[in-house]
Amino acid sequence: MAITAQMVKELREKTGAGMMDCKKALQEVDGDLEKAIDLLREKGIAKAAKKGDRIAAEGLTTVKVNGNEAVILEVNSETDFVAKNEGFQTLVQELADHILAKKPASVEEAVGQTMDNGATVESHINTAISKIGEKLSLRRFEVKTKGDNDAFGAYLHMGGRIGVLTVLEGTTEEAAAKDVSMHIAALNPKYVSRDEVSAEEVERERQVLTQQALNEGKPEKIVAKMVEGRLSKYFEDVCVNDQAFVKNPDQKVGQFVSSKGGKIREFVRYEVGEGIEKREDNFAEEVMNQVKK
Numbered sequence: 131m132a133i134t135a136q137m138v139k140e141l142r143e144k145t146g147a148g149m150m151d152c153k154k155a156l157q158e159v160d161g162d163l164e165k166a167i168d169l170l171r172e173k174g175i176a177k178a179a180k181k182g183d184r185i186a187a188e189g190l191t192t193v194k195v196n197g198n199e200a201v202i203l204e205v206n207s208e209t210d211f212v213a214k215n216e217g218f219q220t221l222v223q224e225l226a227d228h229i230l231a232k233k234p235a236s237v238e239e240a241v242g243q244t245m246d247n248g249a250t251v252e253s254h255i256n257t258a259i260s261k262i263g264e265k266l267s268l269r270r271f272e273v274k275t276k277g278d279n280d281a282f283g284a285y286l287h288m289g290g291r292i293g294v295l296t297v298l299e300g301t302t303e304e305a306a307a308k309d310v311s312m313h314i315a316a317l318n319p320k321y322v323s324r325d326e327v328s329a330e331e332v333e334r335e336r337q338v339l340t341q342q343a344l345n346e347g348k349p350e351k352i353v354a355k356m357v358e359g360r361l362s363k364y365f366e367d368v369c370v371n372d373q374a375f376v377k378n379p380d381q382k383v384g385q386f387v388s389s390k391g392g393k394i395r396e397f398v399r400y401e402v403g404e405g406i407e408k409r410e411d412n413f414a415e416e417v418m419n420q421v422k423k
Contacts, residue, residue: 131160133153133156133157133161137156137161137163138152138153138156140163141155141156141163141166141170144163144167145167145170145171145175147175148241148252148253148256149242150241150242150250150252150253151170151173151250151252151253151256152166152170155169155170174256174257174259174260175253175256175260185208185265185406186206186207186208186264186266186267186406187206187208187402187403187406188206188207188210188212188213188402188403189204189205189206189207189213189218189266189269189402189403190204190207190213190219190222190291190402191203191204191290191291191293191400191401191402192205192222192223192286193284193285193293193294193295194223194226194227195284198275198276198277198278199230199274199275200230200274200275200276200284200295201226201272201273201274201295202272202274202293202294202295202398203222203225203226203229203268203269203270203271203272203400204268204269204400204402205218205221205222205225205267205269206265206266206402206403206406207262207264207265207266208264208265209264213290213402215262217258217261217262218262218266221254221255221258222290224245224254225251225255225268228240228243228245228246228251229271229273233273237268237269237270240268240271241255241268251268255267255268272398274297274396274398276297276299276395277299278302279299279300280297280299280300280301280302280392280395281297281298281301281304281306281307281392282296282298282304282307283295283297283298283304283306283307283308283309283310283397284308284311285308285311285312285315287315287316291401291402292315292399292400292402293399294311294314294397295311295397295398296308296310296311296314296396296397297395297396298310298390298393298394299395300391300392300393301387301390301392303390303392306387306392309386310383310386310387310394310397311397312376313370313373313375313377314397314399315399316376317370317373317376318399318401319368319369319370320369321369321370322369322371322394322397323370323371323372323384323394324365324369324371324372326369327368327369332361335361335364336357339356339357339360339361340353340354343356343357343360370383370384370397371383372384
């Protein structure tokens, strides 16, 4: 029997299981919806899908380097407790290995790919969900490449709460690259250098600073000069090259890298859960509700 997209959609809505899992289940039972639901439940996939409406804002980042290729990724869980689970940590490393080997262009492409064990990434994650008992998800990743004369800086802070991958050009000093990544983890810059900041952002900041100065009662004839000085401070806040190096505050990060014969090409900084709206649970109320049932 031909399995249609509508059949897959209906099964997915009823179970919350992944698209590929739904399609395979329907194929195995010749399109029988109820049997497909039972099959997914037996495999633990439907059970995993019921957790889909929960908020997964904890988890881990990791960085994996293999020669001239590296990947940084974030995998989310519901609780920090599970982030310390050995099974979850293994999952994170398995996903890093897969992405580094297959180099999918997006999370959507990644979850549909087949792993070495024959399961899709989506199915592999669902299997981990069934064992661990929490919603887990591959949130994001980036794969970077470098030349033989360049260096990767891989750094994980607080066991993976923050992950940074930096690429230095013109130097092979990995220790220096790691030092830069440690700095980025601590100060969280947005850009490498001033020329990466858009003209629109600079102009918006200039207007804000101008109005601030005027509101402070500064004479108009000196406001422009003041604003340019404050803009320099703004660049120090957002551009890693302009920041005072955490390991040597008398030196800018850009100067430190230059002293090693290189320059920062790019960096990626992930902090677990950033940008995810976390649900505030009242634990005592939740327990009381369970007792009353």
